Amino acid sequence: QIQLQQSGPGLVKPSQTLSLTCAISGDTVSSISAAWTWIRQSPSRGLEWLGRTYYRSKWYNDYGVSVKSRITINPDASKNQFSLQLNSVSPDDTAVYYCARTLGPGFDYWGRGTLVTVSS
Amino acid sequence: DIVMTQSPDSLAVSPGERATINCKSSQSVLYSSNNKNHLAWYQQKPGQPPKLLIYWASTRESGVPDRFTGSGSGTDFTLTISSLQAEDVALYYCQQYYTTPFTFGGGTKVEIK
Helix, strand or coil: CCEEEEECCCEECCCCCEEEEEEEECCCCCCCCCEEEEEEEECCCEEEEEEEEEECCCEEEEECHHHCCCEEEEEECCCCEEEEEECCCCHHHCEEEEEEEECCCCEEEECCCEEEEECC | CCCEEEECCEEEECCCCCEEEEEEECCCCEECCCCEECEEEEEECCCCCCEEEEECCCEECCCCCCCEEEEEECCEEEEEECCCCHHHCEEEEEEECCCCCCEECCCEEEEEC
């Protein structure tokens, strides 16, 4: 049974860094079949794919255009987890953040979501 | 980016009746190398993450009732719920995984009439 357990603060001040972690059970972050993804959802933006990390003999990352200059997704094989860092946040980054797995066709497992509010 | 446009924004259907949701992509998501449409459908209920229903435009995820059917090819797709049940009240989203950035439709809210 694959589970994705999200952790991280629900409140971040403007201009600071949003940091979330997704711990994986039932699969491995180093899987050569999977990609590990962050997606956010807000009333203004809907569902927005933020980026992914995946291992195919070496580590790769892809990021969404709207956040590309501010985002880092890092795998941690020793802890079987991956993380999201989003720098210089503004209230526009307020959203529910999800981690998810894909084997290619669609996102088949999701974390429960973390509501992150950007406010002073 | 590929823009995914869903219609209608919402619909109300009587129990047992058919619900039809449309999704249009701004460019084809049919991948020539595998002849598959890189299109998925999700169901989202309040307070929950989206749940994968359909992938490759028409393949049901394991455990998804057969009243859910995906169809279409290229740029035009449809999700049909053949006989709406009370538990099907939810938001439904399409998503393309043809190319990054992967993008989602704006969602369709399905309610009971």
